[in-house]
Structures are given as C-alpha cells and as structure tokens.
Amino acid sequence: MTKAEIVAKISEKLGIEKTEVQNVVEHFMEGIKDSLEKGDNVYLRGFGSFIVKTRAEKTGRNISKNTTITIPAHNIPAFKPAKVFVQSVKTKVKVETKAKAKAKKK
Numbered sequence: 001m002t003k004a005e006i007v008a009k010i011s012e013k014l015g016i017e018k019t020e021v022q023n024v025v026e027h028f029m030e031g032i033k034d035s036l037e038k039g040d041n042v043y044l045r046g047f048g049s050f051i052v053k054t055r056a057e058k059t060g061r062n063i064s065k066n067t068t069i070t071i072p073a074h075n076i077p078a079f080k081p082a083k084v085f086v087q088s089v090k091t092k093v094k095v096e097t098k099a100k101a102k103a104k105k106k
Contacts (some may be wrong), residue, residue: 036077048081 007025011018032050035042042050057073081089
C-alpha cells in the first residue's frame with residue numbers, strides 16, 4: 001500500500017477531502033522524522049515505536065581494492081511493532097510456501 005492509497009482510504013472512510021488528509025499524513029510523517037532527528041523516540045501505543053538505534057563501529061572490506069575500512073558508529077531510524085500488532089499479523093496473514101510463491105509468479 002502506498003501513501004496515496006492510505007490517503008484515499010482515510011478520505012473515503014471519514015468523508016474528508018483528500019488534500020486535507022494528505023496534509024495531515026504529511027505533517028504526521030514530518031513530526032516523526034523531526035523527533036527522530038532530534039534523538040527522541042516516538043511511541044504509538046498498540047501500533048509500535050519509531051526509535052533511533054545506534055550501530056557500533058565495525059570493520060568492513062572494500063572488495064575492489066582488497067582493503068579493510070573502518071565504518072564509524074552511527075545512528076539509524078528503526079520501527080519496532082507493538083506486541084498486539086505483531087500478534088494480529090501472525091494470526092491474520094497466511095504463510096506462503098516457496099512452491100506456492102513460485103507458482104503464483106508464473
């Protein structure tokens with residue numbers, strides 16, 4: 001589902017114009033980004049948490065030059081779903097086997 005589809009669904013369900021809904025969705029996402037950029041986590045009870053994770057410094061390889069490089073410690077945004085959300089997805093979404101997935105693509 002895309003952002004446009006989410007906007008259309010909310011607009012249809014609540015009877016609000018799409019432009020207004022899109023404005024709210026944009027501001028919601030902007031608020032989350034601003035909070036994470038400041039280092040603050042965002043907690044949405046029953047849905048999940050947008051958090052800032054710290055990645056430790058590590059050694060990597062530059063394959064083309066065959067040298068080792070040091071990747072410095074850095075922060076990344078992450079999403080951690082709430083237990084209720086995870087359980088809901090587990091019970092409602094059916095697991096596809098590899099054979100079914102291949103047959104579906106053909």
